[in-house]
Amino acid sequence: MIDLRALRDGPEAFRASQTARGGDPAAVDAALAADERRRAAVTRADALRAESNAASKAIQSASADERPAMIERAKQLKESVKAAEAEQDEADAALRAAAYAIANLVEPDAPVGGEADSVVIETVGELPSYDFAVRDHVQLGELLGAIDLERGAKVSGSRFYFLTGVGALLELALVNLAMEQAVAAGFTPVIAPAVVRPEAMEGTGFLGAHAAEVYRLEADDLYLVGTSEVALAGMHADEVLDSANLPLRYAGFSSCFRREAGSYGVDTRGIIRVHWFDKVEMFSYVPPQEAAAEHRRLLAWEKEFLTKLELPFQVLDIATGDLGSSAARKFDCEAWFPSQGRYRELTSTSNCTTFQSRRLSIRYRTDDGPAPVATLNGTLCAIARTIACLLEVHQQADGSVRVPEALRPHLAGRAVLEPVT
RNA sequence: GGAGGCUUCGCCUAGUCCGGUCUAUGGCGCCGCACUGCUAAUGCGGUUUGGGGUAACCCCCCAUCCCGGGUUCAAAUCCCGGAGCCUCCGCCA
Numbered sequence: 001m002i003d004l005r006a007l008r009d010g011p012e013a014f015r016a017s018q019t020a021r022g023g024d025p026a027a028v029d030a031a032l033a034a035d036e037r038r039r040a041a042v043t044r045a046d047a048l049r050a051e052s053n054a055a056s057k058a059i060q061s062a063s064a065d066e067r068p069a070m071i072e073r074a075k076q077l078k079e080s081v082k083a084a085e086a087e088q089d090e091a092d093a094a095l096r097a098a099a100y101a102i103a104n105l106v107e108p109d110a111p112v113g114g115e116a117d118s119v120v121i122e123t124v125g126e127l128p129s130y131d132f133a134v135r136d137h138v139q140l141g142e143l144l145g146a147i148d149l150e151r152g153a154k155v156s157g158s159r160f161y162f163l164t165g166v167g168a169l170l171e172l173a174l175v176n177l178a179m180e181q182a183v184a185a186g187f188t189p190v191i192a193p194a195v196v197r198p199e200a201m202e203g204t205g206f207l208g209a210h211a212a213e214v215y216r217l218e219a220d221d222l223y224l225v226g227t228s229e230v231a232l233a234g235m236h237a238d239e240v241l242d243s244a245n246l247p248l249r250y251a252g253f254s255s256c257f258r259r260e261a262g263s264y265g266v267d268t269r270g271i272i273r274v275h276w277f278d279k280v281e282m283f284s285y286v287p288p289q290e291a292a293a294e295h296r297r298l299l300a301w302e303k304e305f306l307t308k309l310e311l312p313f314q315v316l317d318i319a320t321g322d323l324g325s326s327a328a329r330k331f332d333c334e335a336w337f338p339s340q341g342r343y344r345e346l347t348s349t350s351n352c353t354t355f356q357s358r359r360l361s362i363r364y365r366t367d368d369g370p371a372p373v374a375t376l377n378g379t380l381c382a383i384a385r386t387i388a389c390l391l392e393v394h395q396q397a398d399g400s401v402r403v404p405e406a407l408r409p410h411l412a413g414r415a416v417l418e419p420v421t
Numbered sequence: 422g423g424a425g426g427c428u429u430c431g432c433c434u435a436g437u438c439c440g441g442u443c444u445a446u447g448g449c450g451c452c453g454c455a456c457u458g459c460u461a462a463u464g465c466g467g468u469u470u471g472g473g474g475u476a477a478c479c480c481c482c483c484a485u486c487c488c489g490g491g492u493u494c495a496a497a498u499c500c501c502g503g504a505g506c507c508u509c510c511g512c513c514a
Contacts, residue, residue, distance in 0.1 A: 042472065047483085049483060057494095059495075
C-alpha cells in the first residue's frame with residue numbers, strides 16, 4: 001500500500017511523478033476517491049460492530065425473561081454487521097488496487113523523459129583499441145572452451161548455455177571477488193533462494209507491468225526470481241527492524257531467471273541476454289532520509305568492482321520513463337563491448353525508497369513508532385554478461401584473454417586464459 | 422508420502438479440554454521516574470500492531486491470539502480448509 005498520508009497531503013507531487021514516468025496522473029485521483037470510500041465504509045462498519053458488541057455483552061447480565069428479545073435484536077445486528085463488513089472488504093480491495101496502480105514517487109533530480117533522455121553522468125576508463133580484428137565473446141568463449149551455447153540450447157532451449165572449463169572457473173572467481181569486496185564493505189553474504197512465494201514477487205513490484213517477464217511454477221504457485229532482490233527484500237517482510245541494526249546490508253548470490261518475453265531477435269547471440277544467469281546483488285535497508293546517500297554508495301561499490309575488472313564503462317542517470325514502478329531513481333553502469341562498439345548495461349542500482357517496504361510491511365523503530373524503511377538494490381556482478389564483457393575487452397590477437405590483476409588470486413594466479421583448440 | 426505435536430501483543434510464556442468474568446497472565450528486554458559517589462541492584466509506572474475520530478494532547482471507537490472460512494447473540498477457546506515449524510516413520514542420498 002502506498003503512503004496514503006503523503007498522497008492526501010500532496011497529490012500534486014504524485015500526479016507530476018506519474019506524468020514524468022509516462023503513467024496516468026488520474027490514477028492518483030482514483031486512489032484518493034477509493035480512500036474516501038473506504039474510510040466511509042470503515043466508519044459505518046465500526047459503528048455497527050460497536051453496537052453489536054454491546055448487545056452481546058448485555059445478554060450476559062440479562063434476566064431469563066429479557067433474553068429472547070435481546071438475542072433476537074442481536075441477531076439482526078449481526079446481519080447488518082455482515083453487510084457492512086462485505087462493503088468494507090470491497091472498499092479495501094478497491095483501494096488496494098487503486099493504490100497499487102501508482103508508481104513510486106520519482107526523485108526530483110531524475111532526468112525526465114523516455115529511454116533516450118537518460119543522462120551519461122560519468123565515463124570511467126579508456127576505450128581499448130586493438131590492432132587486430134576483435135572477436136566477440138561467442139567466438140572467444142568457444143576458443144577458450146569457456147562457453148557452450150549449442151549444447152545449452154540442446155538441453156534447455158535457446159538463451160541457455162553451459163559455462164565450461166575456464167568459463168566455470170571465471171564464474172566462481174567473479175563470485176568470490178564480488179563477495180570478498182562486499183564482505184570488506186560490511187555486507188552480510190547470503191545465498192538466497194531463487195524460488196519465492198507470490199507475496200515476495202508482488203511486494204517487490206515484479207508482478208506489475210513486468211509480470212510477463214517472470215517464470216511461474218504453476219503446480220506450486222511459486223515464482224522463479226529474476227533477481228535475488230526479491231528474496232532479499234522478502235527476507236524481512238512483516239518485521240520491525242531495530243534501528244540500531246541499520247543500515248542492514250546483504251550481498252546475495254542466486255540464480256536469476258527471465259522469460260525475456262517480447263525480446264525475440266534482440267541480443268540472440270551469446271550470453272548477454274539469457275533466460276538464466278547467476279548474480280551477486282547488493283541490498284540495503286536504511287532509514288528513508290539516508291536512502292539517497294546509500295544509493296550513491298551502492299553506485300560507488302559497483303564502480304569499484306568494474307574498475308577492478310579493468311572494464312571501461314559509463315554511468316547513466318536513468319530517465320523517469322524508464323524507471324520501472326518501484327524505483328525513485330536508478331543508475332546503470334554500462335560497460336564497453338568492443339565487438340559491438342558500444343556500451344551495454346552490466347549493473348544497475350535502484351533506490352526504491354519505501355515502495356517495497358510498504359507492500360512487504362518492513363519497518364524500523366523510530367521515536368514515533370514503526371515506520372517503513374527504505375530499500376535499495378544494486379548489481380555487484382551479473383555473471384554471464386560480465387564474463388562476456390571481460391572476454392571481449394581483455395582479448396588478445398591470438399584469441400587468448402588477459403586476466404585482470406584483481407581476478408588472478410581467484411583463478412589460481414593465472415594471468416592469461418589460453419585457447420584450448 | 423504417513424502419523425503426531427506445535428504457532429498467543431520485540432523474545433519466552435499462562436490461558437484453549439468445558440465459548441462470555443480475556444479489557445489476554447507472568448518473566449526477559451526496552452522506556453520513564455525514584456533511590457543510590459558512578460555503574461549495578463532495587464522499587465514504582467509504562468510498553469502489540471493497524472485503522473478511524475481529534476488542530477494537537479489526553480482519550481475514545483474498531484480490528485488484531487499464524488492465515489482464510491464457518492457455527493454462535495457472543496470465539497484465543499468449537500468446526501472446516503490452508504500455511505509454517507518440530508518429532509517419528511517411510512523414501513532418497
